[in-house]
Amino acid sequence: MAKWFTEAWSAGVRFSVKYARKEYAERTPHQKIAFYESDELGRFFTLDGVMMACEKDEYVYHEMMIHVPMSVRPDICRVLVIGGGDGGSVRELLRYPQIAAITLVEIDERVVTLCERYFPQTSRGLRDARVSLVYADGAAFVANAVDAYDLIVVDSTDPIGPGEGLFSAAFYRDCHRILASDGILVNQHESPYFAATRREMIRAHEKIASLFPVARVYQAFIPTYPSGHWLFGFASKRLDPVADFRAGVQDAADIRTRYYNGEVHRAAFALPNDVREALAPKSK
Amino acid sequence: MAKWFTEAWSAGVRFSVKYARKEYAERTPHQKIAFYESDELGRFFTLDGVMMACEKDEYVYHEMMIHVPMSVRPDICRVLVIGGGDGGSVRELLRYPQIAAITLVEIDERVVTLCERYFPQTSRGLRDARVSLVYADGAAFVANAVDAYDLIVVDSTDPIGPGEGLFSAAFYRDCHRILASDGILVNQHESPYFAATRREMIRAHEKIASLFPVARVYQAFIPTYPSGHWLFGFASKRLDPVADFRAGVQDAADIRTRYYNGEVHRAAFALPNDVREALAPKSK
Numbered sequence: 001m002a003k004w005f006t007e008a009w010s011a012g013v014r015f016s017v018k019y020a021r022k023e024y025a026e027r028t029p030h031q032k033i034a035f036y037e038s039d040e041l042g043r044f045f046t047l048d049g050v051m052m053a054c055e056k057d058e059y060v061y062h063e064m065m066i067h068v069p070m071s072v073r074p075d076i077c078r079v080l081v082i083g084g085g086d087g088g089s090v091r092e093l094l095r096y097p098q099i100a101a102i103t104l105v106e107i108d109e110r111v112v113t114l115c116e117r118y119f120p121q122t123s124r125g126l127r128d129a130r131v132s133l134v135y136a137d138g139a140a141f142v143a144n145a146v147d148a149y150d151l152i153v154v155d156s157t158d159p160i161g162p163g164e165g166l167f168s169a170a171f172y173r174d175c176h177r178i179l180a181s182d183g184i185l186v187n188q189h190e191s192p193y194f195a196a197t198r199r200e201m202i203r204a205h206e207k208i209a210s211l212f213p214v215a216r217v218y219q220a221f222i223p224t225y226p227s228g229h230w231l232f233g234f235a236s237k238r239l240d241p242v243a244d245f246r247a248g249v250q251d252a253a254d255i256r257t258r259y260y261n262g263e264v265h266r267a268a269f270a271l272p273n274d275v276r277e278a279l280a281p282k283s284k
Numbered sequence: 285m286a287k288w289f290t291e292a293w294s295a296g297v298r299f300s301v302k303y304a305r306k307e308y309a310e311r312t313p314h315q316k317i318a319f320y321e322s323d324e325l326g327r328f329f330t331l332d333g334v335m336m337a338c339e340k341d342e343y344v345y346h347e348m349m350i351h352v353p354m355s356v357r358p359d360i361c362r363v364l365v366i367g368g369g370d371g372g373s374v375r376e377l378l379r380y381p382q383i384a385a386i387t388l389v390e391i392d393e394r395v396v397t398l399c400e401r402y403f404p405q406t407s408r409g410l411r412d413a414r415v416s417l418v419y420a421d422g423a424a425f426v427a428n429a430v431d432a433y434d435l436i437v438v439d440s441t442d443p444i445g446p447g448e449g450l451f452s453a454a455f456y457r458d459c460h461r462i463l464a465s466d467g468i469l470v471n472q473h474e475s476p477y478f479a480a481t482r483r484e485m486i487r488a489h490e491k492i493a494s495l496f497p498v499a500r501v502y503q504a505f506i507p508t509y510p511s512g513h514w515l516f517g518f519a520s521k522r523l524d525p526v527a528d529f530r531a532g533v534q535d536a537a538d539i540r541t542r543y544y545n546g547e548v549h550r551a552a553f554a555l556p557n558d559v560r561e562a563l564a565p566k567s568k
Contacts, residue, residue, distance in 0.1 A: 004298070006300075010324055011302070011323070011324065012301060012302040012322060012323050012324030012325070013299075013300065013301055013302070013324050013325070014288070014298075014299075014300040014301075014302075015297075015298075015299060015300075016290075016297065016298040016299075016300065017296060017297055018295070018296040018297070018298075038296060039295070039296050040294055040295065040296030040297050040478075041296070041297070057477075060556070193341075193507050194324075219505070221503070221505065221511075221512065221513035221556070223477050223511035223512055223513060227505075227507035227512060228505065228507055228511060228512020228513060229505035229507060229512060257557055258556070258557055258558045259556040259557060259558065260556070260557070261554075261556070261557050261560075263553075263554035263555075264554050264555075264556055264557075266551070266554065267550070267551030267552075267554035268551075269547075270545075270547035270548050270550065270551030271547075271548075272344070272505070272542070272543040272544070272545070272548055273541055273542055273543060273544070273545050273548075274542045274543065276545075
């Protein structure tokens, strides 16, 4: 009999994927993790029953998280990744020779260890000499950090469970403090479609926009995330993601992308009216 | 007990919507039609078990189908809509005072009649004096048509069942013949994500590109269609949808849109690399 993994995208909408077998599952000290093998999406893994990444489309999320900021400030050298224990964001960062040091702060060491075993597509760069792995709570890490980073990537789960602190005002304030003056903060920013994720989208944006002179939201087609309309935040003290976009950064490093390109970069910031309005500053 | 409508997006992926009640269902001479009431998506209707439109997001599809061509050639006057019996495309067209005549060719009269009863959100304009309703097969209609249209809107179902002829080379040739020299053909163009719809996307594009000097594909976020990454085709004998885009056409007619805007127009044509490559002319 066919086995189906089902995720509740909202109270009234479900997304189901037929799988051939559950490859591995474990309850870590932080969450439940499971790896599945499917015909349609290839290998995929879940945290607390929520799809994190699948072979078929994880490249969209990771390319859009990394190549957007790298195309705005190509000389990024020191990077902090919060979350992202699957290694997908690190993999994209490692394609740039100018990046000298990546610190990955993942709360759950088991995510790293198990993705290295069961999800090599994203995790293969995690032992690169330029990568420092830190197993700690991201919010606590940035609260105590004193280094200056050129790029902070908040590659978090949803703001429920372990990811919650990565959506707090205190966390964004700490990111602001440890970001270099030309630094960029990117974060996974939920979806505008369903009521719950839309609320989180608005809350995250309000907090970030109250701290950063530049706070923009951009989007990508990610069919395995709720609604398929997924958002990212881009915040900085000075650089604008569209006005300061530099074409050809990937070409210079001979980086081939499957989703990202210069037109997609600009287009990602063209939000539909109803998203624009939801994110517009509220008049008092 | 909760009732769920489930659609197979592919052999291995399903999309399910919880509904409060099935409002009405009927087997017409052409297909099965059903109307559901749900908390999450509002009222929605299906043809042969495939979601056609829901109250929550039908505006995305219909705005993108109509406001894109109207922003490239604002003086469009005579329009032919093939399919689209729910009336959503007609509703958007009627917002332009310059449009004098809309012919809607729907194969299934019951779709029109039942949408007027159960789906007023899209169908309310169908009895407007500018609209002529023709109940006929769209492919046969264009084969015999001699009039010249400024805009042809192919608002079809998938290329299985009644919609099949609306993806044939003969159909596109007839559209080309009855299109005015500055005319535009737009069509629903499937999705690049799942193998089956991707194949149809490529086939439709190859046929259209072999006939029309300008053949472009554009995209929108439509969460209730398979993958949420949905495509439209834009074809013409001369006009380019980006180079010939005119800003502010909707403002001039005081048309407010929920999804479409000028930035979204341009962005819609910025395709990800893997879609670009799938649609690129094959070298022999």
